[in-house]
Amino acid sequence: MGKEEYISELIQKLETTQPLGEEEQRLLRQLPLNIRHYEAGQDIVREGELAKQCCLVIGGLVCRYKIVGEGQRQIISLHLPGDIPDIHSLVLPRMDHNLGTLTSVTVGFIPHEPVRALTRSSFRIAEAFWRETLIEASIYREWMVGIGKRPAASRIAHFLCEFITKMKAIGLSDGITCNLPMTQTEIADSLGLSTVHMNKQLRKIRETGLVRIRASRITVLNWSGLCELAEFDADYLHLREQTPS
Template sequence: MHQVAPPQLTGTARFLMPTTTFGRGASRCRAVLLSRSRSRRQLARKAKTSRVVDTVTSDGPAQQERMDKHHYLERLVFKLETHVSLPAAERRKLLDLPLTLRRFDAGQDIVREGELTKQCCLVAEGLVCRYKIVGDGLRQILSLHLPGDIPDIHSLLVERMDHSLGALTPAVIGLIPHEAVRTLTRAHYRISEAFWRETLIEASIYREWMVGIGRRSAPSRIAHLFCEFITKMTAIGLSDGVTCTLPLTQPEIADALGLSTVHMNKKLREIREAGLVRLRANRLTVLDWKGLCELADFDPDYLHLQPEAAKIDPQ
């Protein structure tokens, strides 16, 4: 396996996750998503209705709204360019996409399994996950999504959701009509290729997660999640490669890794005691990057990042 040097900061620090304490959000999330006594139908009835973002300011609502939308679409362009460079003309076209902003609370569904969708969801702020609830009410988190991601870009072609999309933290979501994206991708093949590349990279990450759940030990799974998360955060300018916000509760980490909360807590404590990481107040700090990568069997090639996106040195 390649030895991986700590990634270095790139991008701009303005792409910040919202600074929130996750305690109350976690309890709401568990109430909505983890209750074994509630069925999928009951969960759906309990889901809250999203609120349109209030953009009224003293500078004028229309101007502020345009600034917000432009800023969030810049996040989309920035994320796409961690994988492939886009010509200036294509970047401008992406920044012209129509966008409706909505806020979601932690634990709130953005799109539910079985729903028909007519728009794509751009993660503008916060941390979002794909998940499924199995028959006994337990949740499996399928993927984690950061600002700039469009986790349901596949809905352009497969409109009925076969999983749910939910907010793990308070989040701002930009809704982009399918027809606008279709028109753009038909007219600009480089943008179409960029979105197609994103879906292929998501499939690569799915394969890595499947290997982890199927074959890696619990400590290796936890370490791998930390390596992947901080590498992706570095690529979009939200980490210096040593520390980053990790607004996940231990039950949520367990749900992502197919572990019980008790077992996950025990193995996480072992990783901390080994001096590999410090996890405090929703903040992850890597103390021994090489050791963490060795425990995780982590090779970032499956993320398919441009060399300058995360500055990962394979030497």
């Protein structure tokens, strides 16, 4: 896969929400990319840094997180291939959180300047990036509601629904089964739960026969049942094509 292909992932991701014109695609394909690999558990960008570039996730799973109190980690969002998790640094360069890897990851760094030039010359591209950040904010809202008000089992179910839906949108899941390369501790850190409680509640969900989990592979056996437990409604993801299966 060449650099051409990498930008295609970005285009595919942007188009999960709204199609781009030929011209915008052409402009995006001209962006320079500095490819870099990371192992699992490394930081890509750290809190406090002044960003001069942003990173396109090409392969693997990236997370945004903050450390609070006695070193507790709250994972704030997950980023799949095609995402530019720090596109905001174009406008707010001072990082107020970290970006790290959950698996081995390939990213393409893009200097701010050419991106800024693009957003200033094409309002369509500017709006596409703006929209991405707005959808991310919408996901934050949903997570906030989950952490604030939903019981653990429902939160976990919601997490699974969202993950599969997002994976399906970029063609990495059929909507029934997909790879979830996260440890239970990492999922717990995303949901504001302890690992132990996460594990016990996950077992309960498994026992109801809604999902099957083997290693990092999850299979939804009863999508509507899982959605009901999760109170999952994909509207907040603002996808053009709706829910799996």
